[in-house]
Amino acid sequence: MSPLKIKKGATSHSAYNLRPTFSDVVERHTLAVLVENEPGVLARVIGLFSGRGYNIDSLTVAEVDHTGHLSRITIVTSGTPQVIEQIKAQLGRIVSVHDVHDLTVEGASVERELAMFKVSGTGEKRVEALRLADIFRASVVDSTLESFIFEITGAPDKIDAFAELMRPLGLTDVARTGVAALSRGE
Amino acid sequence: MTRQMSGAKMIVQALIDQGVDTVFGYPGGAVLPIYDEVFQQNAIRHILVRHEQGAVHAAEGYARATGKPGVVLVTSGPGATNAVTGLTDALMDSIPIIVLTGQVPTFMIGSDAFQEADTVGITRPCTKHNWLVKETDALSGVLHEAFHVATHGRPGPVLVDIPKDVQFATGTYTPPKPSVSHYQPKVKGDMEEITELVAAIEKAKKPVFYTGGGVINSGPAASQLLRELVKSTGFPITSTLMGLGCYPASGENWLGMLGMHGLYQANMAMHDCDLLINIGARFDDRITGRIDAFSPKSTKAHIDIDPSSINKVIKTDIPIVGDVGHVLEDILKVWKSRGRQTNSEALTKWWAQIEEWKKVDCLKFTQKGKIIKPQHALVRLEELTKKYDRYICTEVGQHQMWAAQYLGFEDPNRWMTSGGLGTMGYGFPASIGVQMAHPDALVINVAGEASWLMNMQEMGTAVQYRLPVKQFILNNERLGMVRQWQELLHGERYSQSWSEALPDFVKLADAFGAKGILCSDPDDLDDAIMEMITHDGPVIFDCLVEKHENCFPMIPSGKAHNEMLLGEASTQGVIDSKGSVLV
Numbered sequence: 001m002s003p004l005k006i007k008k009g010a011t012s013h014s015a016y017n018l019r020p021t022f023s024d025v026v027e028r029h030t031l032a033v034l035v036e037n038e039p040g041v042l043a044r045v046i047g048l049f050s051g052r053g054y055n056i057d058s059l060t061v062a063e064v065d066h067t068g069h070l071s072r073i074t075i076v077t078s079g080t081p082q083v084i085e086q087i088k089a090q091l092g093r094i095v096s097v098h099d100v101h102d103l104t105v106e107g108a109s110v111e112r113e114l115a116m117f118k119v120s121g122t123g124e125k126r127v128e129a130l131r132l133a134d135i136f137r138a139s140v141v142d143s144t145l146e147s148f149i150f151e152i153t154g155a156p157d158k159i160d161a162f163a164e165l166m167r168p169l170g171l172t173d174v175a176r177t178g179v180a181a182l183s184r185g186e
Numbered sequence: 187m188t189r190q191m192s193g194a195k196m197i198v199q200a201l202i203d204q205g206v207d208t209v210f211g212y213p214g215g216a217v218l219p220i221y222d223e224v225f226q227q228n229a230i231r232h233i234l235v236r237h238e239q240g241a242v243h244a245a246e247g248y249a250r251a252t253g254k255p256g257v258v259l260v261t262s263g264p265g266a267t268n269a270v271t272g273l274t275d276a277l278m279d280s281i282p283i284i285v286l287t288g289q290v291p292t293f294m295i296g297s298d299a300f301q302e303a304d305t306v307g308i309t310r311p312c313t314k315h316n317w318l319v320k321e322t323d324a325l326s327g328v329l330h331e332a333f334h335v336a337t338h339g340r341p342g343p344v345l346v347d348i349p350k351d352v353q354f355a356t357g358t359y360t361p362p363k364p365s366v367s368h369y370q371p372k373v374k375g376d377m378e379e380i381t382e383l384v385a386a387i388e389k390a391k392k393p394v395f396y397t398g399g400g401v402i403n404s405g406p407a408a409s410q411l412l413r414e415l416v417k418s419t420g421f422p423i424t425s426t427l428m429g430l431g432c433y434p435a436s437g438e439n440w441l442g443m444l445g446m447h448g449l450y451q452a453n454m455a456m457h458d459c460d461l462l463i464n465i466g467a468r469f470d471d472r473i474t475g476r477i478d479a480f481s482p483k484s485t486k487a488h489i490d491i492d493p494s495s496i497n498k499v500i501k502t503d504i505p506i507v508g509d510v511g512h513v514l515e516d517i518l519k520v521w522k523s524r525g526r527q528t529n530s531e532a533l534t535k536w537w538a539q540i541e542e543w544k545k546v547d548c549l550k551f552t553q554k555g556k557i558i559k560p561q562h563a564l565v566r567l568e569e570l571t572k573k574y575d576r577y578i579c580t581e582v583g584q585h586q587m588w589a590a591q592y593l594g595f596e597d598p599n600r601w602m603t604s605g606g607l608g609t610m611g612y613g614f615p616a617s618i619g620v621q622m623a624h625p626d627a628l629v630i631n632v633a634g635e636a637s638w639l640m641n642m643q644e645m646g647t648a649v650q651y652r653l654p655v656k657q658f659i660l661n662n663e664r665l666g667m668v669r670q671w672q673e674l675l676h677g678e679r680y681s682q683s684w685s686e687a688l689p690d691f692v693k694l695a696d697a698f699g700a701k702g703i704l705c706s707d708p709d710d711l712d713d714a715i716m717e718m719i720t721h722d723g724p725v726i727f728d729c730l731v732e733k734h735e736n737c738f739p740m741i742p743s744g745k746a747h748n749e750m751l752l753g754e755a756s757t758q759g760v761i762d763s764k765g766s767v768l769v
């Protein structure tokens with residue numbers, strides 16, 4: 001099937017369609033976008049999302065090929081199947097974009113995110129935080145008498161779960177990198 | 187052969203090497219080194235406009251009338267910001283132009299220097315691509331890449347921002363070479379899908395070709411192939427505003443323009459067809475009307491070079507990504523090799539139905555009395571000018587729609603109008619660009635008085651360069667299109683839609699050293715038009731027309747194709763509250 005053919009039941013949705021005729025099922029997709037590493041390229045990608053009203057759930061960017069001047073932007077976005085198709089096509093037409101991959105549909109992929117959590121507390125709560133961190137394989141990267149900073153790597157779900165557990169134990173600060181993702185196999 | 191030269195010289199050299207003969211521009215501090223080089227050569231003609239917006243529209247007109255990219259040169263800050271409307275216009279209508287802007291020197295960028303603006307930031311969303319060049323050695327490569335990007339794939343505007351120190355410094359110039367760019371859009375369509383479309387063509391009972399600006403973008407060969415395909419299949423064909431001329435208006439299978447102000451038979455055919463073949467059009471909302479009622483019974487094929495146009499608005503059954511010319515060639519090849527079949531019996535019935543729709547005669551009007559109807563003015567203009575080597579530009583409004591309805595276009599690249607952005611003030615400078623490209627042709631700008639005033643300063647340009655552009659103003663002393671919507675949607679409360687304190691256009695022409703003609707009597711019209719045509723120089727033709735004429739047919743916002751309004755009768759309350767939030 002051509003990648004342009006969208007799933008049946010997807011709606012034709014435009015600013016002018018006041019009464020969508022189909023129910024819109026919102027899906028979450030992880031896109032890997034290979035771009036020329038040149039000034040303004042991130043602004044182009046972000047500008048596309050804000051200008052056309054698409055969602056960005058998470059975005060990471062870094063140079064991945066120094067000699068080829070290529071950067072990889074990993075975007076987690078959500079929308080109806082038709083909107084996701086549009087996002088990919090719109091990304092594809094940016095002149096500095098070399099390649100767009102939808103990791104969500106192109107076979108299995110691995111997603112990882114790194115996060116740091118600052119948890120402040122003493123006594124029982126402090127001990128419990130340390131115990132849970134151990135279970136989640138989070139490591140202590142800094143510690144004072146009243147606080148820890150944990151570092152954790154994993155799929156976004158795991159990090160969300162860890163955050164939920166830390167909240168009642170004195171979670172004061174979170175820093176997350178956003179998702180990096182690769183497809184499996186060759 | 188690479189050579190050492192200043193950045194400013196490189197710019198002129200790159201333009202020459204890219205085959206540029208005309209540049210539209212306006213000088214200022216940040217481009218003085220370039221203007222110094224312009225002064226010292228004769229290969230490129232520089233046209234001094236009177237406002238940078240005019241330069242961009244002139245370049246658009248030049249590009250549309252030649253198929254070559256248009257080139258603009260303006261200064262930093264206000265020069266660049268004045269170009270923004272034109273850039274957006276060119277982006278919406280897929281017009282290839284290259285805009286060169288001066289910038290403050292690299293070491294002052296970010297310091298709020300005099301006439302500094304973040305030009306690449308401001309123009310990022312309104313260009314296909316843009317560059318800030320910080321090293322003279324990189325300049326020639328970027329300039330050649332700019333031409334490549336503007337003209338390949340879906341054409342569009344690009345901008346190169348060049349700081350003044352980069353213009354002064356010496357660097358290595360590299361001539362254009364076969365593109366090393368990674369930007370190489372696909373032009374050949376997928377054979378599997380092309381075959382699927384051919385199979386649909388063979389079976390179709392009620393087919394229609396829905397063609398658009400992409401046919402014009404693809405070049406004259408694409409129009410020729412389209413004509414061959416239409417002739418040999420016998421299918422009816424309609425076109426968007428942007429595609430007029432890709433199939434001749436005198437052609438047997440021509441239904442006329444479709445869409446909001448399109449012809450009855452064209453819209454009805456779109457609504458009732460069983461095979462809709464979109465060739466280089468983008469399902470604009472002026473075409474589709476109510477999306478969920480758009481062409482409900484058809485299989486939809488869509489040929490477009492830009493994958494993002496496909497499935498953007500309307501779900502497509504047979505998507506073909508590629509250049510119109512290449513794809514049509516393959517369609518013809520496959521269709522012929524399979525024995526040139528169509529369902530001729532069904533087609534005869536389909537045509538009989540279309541003939542019924544044509545009988546509605548949706549463009550009929552009666553010219554009576556002493557006041558010129560705008561439609562009548564255009565019918566006479568068509569009659570008296572069609573045998574000339576003629577190019578038509580328009581402004582935006584009712585006159586634009588009437589021009590599309592009542593003038594006939596036999597060939598591509600003869601019709602310049604602002605479709606996507608709908609920019610009032612486009613037509614006059616565009617006509618200057620067209621006349622520069624075709625000095626001996628008859629170039630007419632069909633205008634409304636309000637639009638025309640938006641870039642009237644370009645009279646100076648027309649007179650200075652002796653460009654005999656004809657400004658045919660249908661003067662209704664109203665912002666006619668706005669007034670029409672207020673009549674239909676806002677209870678005839680004509681808020682701010684009057685053209686008050688209009689100039690005396692004849693005196694205005696006189697003041698610029700041009701010719702002015704006033705016509706208010708239908709009996710004088712033909713003579714006046716002939717006087718306009720035969721005058722060797724720019725003319726402002728002030729045609730006083732019926733003030734409250736409405737433009738029909740009209741598909742009201744939020745309605746389906748088969749809910750078209752054909753005339754004044756019962757237009758009240760036709761647009762419900764949902765429709766009225768649409769534009």
Ligand SMILES: Cc1cc2nc3c(=O)[nH]c(=O)nc-3n(C[C@H](O)[C@H](O)[C@H](O)COP(=O)(O)OP(=O)(O)OC[C@H]3O[C@@H](n4cnc5c(N)ncnc54)[C@H](O)[C@@H]3O)c2cc1C
Nearest residue numbers: 398399400403426427428445446447468491510605606608
């Ligand atoms: C007041 C007003 C009223 C209007 N009313 C109407 C109306 O009644 N009817 C009407 O038709 N329009 C009307 N318009 C114009 C309308 O807004 C759109 O500009 C127009 O319909 C778009 O034309 P198009 O679909 O041909 O697309 P264009 O804007 O010309 O786009 C061309 C398409 O072709 C593709 N393409 C480009 N090059 C190639 C190539 N080489 N090969 C393949 N594909 C290519 C592009 O990707 C794009 O999708 C009106 C405008 C105004 C201002």
Ligand SMILES: Cc1ncc(C[n+]2csc(CCOP(=O)(O)OP(=O)(O)O)c2C)c(N)n1
Nearest residue numbers: 583584585608610634635636637665666667
């Ligand atoms: C720059 C700009 N501003 C506003 C509009 C909105 N607009 C569309 S048509 C129109 C009226 C045009 O009046 P005129 O040029 O006299 O043409 P007419 O409709 O009377 O033929 C206006 C204000 C526009 N299209 N462009």
